[in-house]
Amino acid sequence: MYGGLTEFVGGVQAGYNFQAGHFLFGVEGEFDGADFGHPVLPAPTLALVDQHWIGTVAGRVGLVDDRWLVFAKLGGGWVNSSATVNLPGAAWNGTSTNTGWLAGAGIEYGFKSHWTVKLEYDYLGLSNWRSPTLPSVALNRDLQMVKAGINYKFESGLPAEAEAPKHSHEPSDDEDLQKKSQNPIADLVSVPFQSNTNFNTGPFNRTQEVLNIQPVVPMHLNDDWNVISRTIIPLVSQPSPFFDSNTNGIGDITQSLFLSPVHPGPLIWGVGPVFTVPSANDPILGTGKFLVGPTAVLVVTPPHWVIGVLLNNQWSVGGNPLRPPVNAFLAQPFANYNMPHGWYLNTSPIITADWLAASGERWTVPVGGGIGRVFRVGDQPVNASIQAYYNVIRPTGAPAWSLRTSVALLFPVK
Known part of the structure; x- marks a missing residue:
């Protein structure tokens, strides 16, 4: 059974970055609400996987050029999910929270002194989950996510005169x-x-x-x-x-x-x-x-x-x-x-x-x-x-x- 078809996630993130020349180092955490609900594709099995929330913590390193940042990230994550399986003569449902490893990469652009937008790809590898039914159904819960975001920076990195408002x-x-x-x-x-x-x-x-x-x-x-x-x-x-x-x-x-x-x-x-x-x-x-x-x-x-x-x-x-x-x-x-x-x-x-x-x-x-x-x-x-x-x-x-x-x-x- 496959629980990783495309749906929607949305949430918040926070982090800290340190720049040394053209290199950037940082750490960030995210928490996303998820709305995944997918029937299994291989008939005649009837089943559904729901993802409820996703949390990640990762370190990231990047290369800065003017307003652009290209970065990679590595860390871990947690996913809360539930599953329902309906087989001939057997029914089961369960909920669990599992951990896994996270790897990703993306680009970020500073369009204002304190604001950036970004686009990134993340892969979250999770352990497989098997139903206790007979026959057992394998749940592959690995996630691939393409995320767009907007960030507010508390420090702009620009000279004070460049930030002076023009009324x-x-x-x-x-x-x-x-x-x-x-x-x-x-x-x-x-x-x-x-x-x-x-x-x-x-x-x-x-x-x-x-x-x-x-x-x-x-x-x-x-x-x-x-x-x-x-x-x-x-x-x-x-x-x-x-x-x-x-x-x-x-x-x-x-x-x-x-x-x-x-x-x-x-x-x-x-x-x-x-x-x-x-x-x-x-x-x-x-x-x-x-x-x-x-x-x-x-x-x-x-x-x-x-x-x-x-x-x-x-x-x-x-x-x-x-x-x-x-x-x-x-x-x-x-x-x-x-x-x-x-x-x-x-x-x-x-x-x-x-x-x-x-x-x-x-x-x-x-x-x-x-x-x-x-x-x-x-x-x-x-x-x-x-x-x-x-x-x-x-x-x-x-x-x-x-x-x-x-x-x-x-x-x-x-």
């Missing part, structure tokens, strides 16, 4: 910030919270709610190139196709990376990979598949306007073999007309196609738009907007109307 800003700075906030590959750190409310979804005409937390972090490779990281973490309330109820939880997480020139011409562009991990905590909230594909952004900024398009296509390359394959296209054209005092008019419909669906059920094409404003709360820039869309083309059961509201915290890169 004044010119009108031209606000105009530039307004346009940057509308450009998905601008040199601007942002944390949008985007609510998508889809009305009359499914056979019972219930409301689907998707709250996307989608941090955008530009990373400077050198004087000529940036890599822009765009993550989408969906929190979903999904209507059931079978019952008059909703299922709530986290959906599949999507990560895009755009390589973009620091000094573009009139056409601003970015290209790179996009991938989606099956992190949904319930089958109805995700595809159950690993997805990967190309993505691109094209942007032009004539006076008062920000116009462009975001494109991607993803194919399933792994995941639960019992779930159907995926071949999905997305296009998001956007146009923003900027007015005085931070106000703007905009449209950014999300057009999708399921290439594996029947010919009349492939496309979702919305039309609509809305209004927004870039303003400041104290010294914190904020971008807020509201838009409404009507799906002129949609598959059976899809909503006709949707409402999109967004609030984004903006952190200009100095």
Whole structure:
């Protein structure tokens, strides 16, 4: 029995680092809540493994170059898990906490004086667990985890004068910030919270709610190139196709990376990979598949306007073999007309196609738009907007109307 299919973990970490020249040494601990619940794949055995929490302690060593850190880590961990086995004539369930060894590696980037983001891979090797049933069922509980995180550093490592806050800003700075906030590959750190409310979804005409937390972090490779990281973490309330109820939880997480020139011409562009991990905590909230594909952004900024398009296509390359394959296209054209005092008019419909669906059920094409404003709360820039869309083309059961509201915290890169 295999208890290590992909699901979602989330938690907190703390640690201490010491830097000597280009070398970094440190120790860190993590505690994560886990939501793994997987039926065994080899029929006819019926069984389920649940992981409840994961704790790790590890030392790490890394190489620092400007804002970048490449690191490796080694340590140990604890996992609390339970299992249920239902065999012909026998049933068993149990809970245990086991220890194992941990090895991992990753990259970390300092996007502000006190803030870093990181992406790492960890392998946690645990002893096998066997059920006391006859026949005995082997539980392989080794974990492989890909984790993204954000860290606050109590010491920035920058000179005091570099950290001095700048309270004044010119009108031209606000105009530039307004346009940057509308450009998905601008040199601007942002944390949008985007609510998508889809009305009359499914056979019972219930409301689907998707709250996307989608941090955008530009990373400077050198004087000529940036890599822009765009993550989408969906929190979903999904209507059931079978019952008059909703299922709530986290959906599949999507990560895009755009390589973009620091000094573009009139056409601003970015290209790179996009991938989606099956992190949904319930089958109805995700595809159950690993997805990967190309993505691109094209942007032009004539006076008062920000116009462009975001494109991607993803194919399933792994995941639960019992779930159907995926071949999905997305296009998001956007146009923003900027007015005085931070106000703007905009449209950014999300057009999708399921290439594996029947010919009349492939496309979702919305039309609509809305209004927004870039303003400041104290010294914190904020971008807020509201838009409404009507799906002129949609598959059976899809909503006709949707409402999109967004609030984004903006952190200009100095």
